[in-house]
Amino acid sequence: MSEPTILHQKINLPYRYTAGEFHKAFLHGLADRRIVGSRCPACLMVAVPARPFCPECSAHSGETMDMKPQGTLETWSTVTIQGVTRTYGLIRIRGADTVMLHIVDAEPSGLQAGMELVPRWSPDPVPEITAIAAFLPA
Numbered sequence: 001m002s003e004p005t006i007l008h009q010k011i012n013l014p015y016r017y018t019a020g021e022f023h024k025a026f027l028h029g030l031a032d033r034r035i036v037g038s039r040c041p042a043c044l045m046v047a048v049p050a051r052p053f054c055p056e057c058s059a060h061s062g063e064t065m066d067m068k069p070q071g072t073l074e075t076w077s078t079v080t081i082q083g084v085t086r087t088y089g090l091i092r093i094r095g096a097d098t099v100m101l102h103i104v105d106a107e108p109s110g111l112q113a114g115m116e117l118v119p120r121w122s123p124d125p126v127p128e129i130t131a132i133a134a135f136l137p138a
Helices: 021-031
Strands: 035-039 063-067 071-081 084-093 100-103 116-121 132-137
Touching (some): 021 063
Antiparallel strands (some): 035 063, 071 084
């Protein structure tokens, strides 16, 4: 069998994302160093990031709410891509029923499921997920 041909190229793919009411509240909350979730009025599930519809019962989310800026590490994976090693974790923000994926800035050997994490905010946060530079052990 012959070796596959690999083509290395960069693709420029400009796009515009229009955030709805709930995701806009989440993103602008990040710019203010706040984590914003949403509560379902039907089943009371709390989702982070805030969502317009409940991921459990599909009801329209009734309200957004500020969450405590800390969470629990559920699981993680450490990957090395082009020589850069990063650890990504699924983090359950305190009071949320869902998890969010983000960078964890800690030695992988020191991580444990259930450990508490806090956000390390970017110096000048903007309404993007990068407003949280990473999560750190509490």
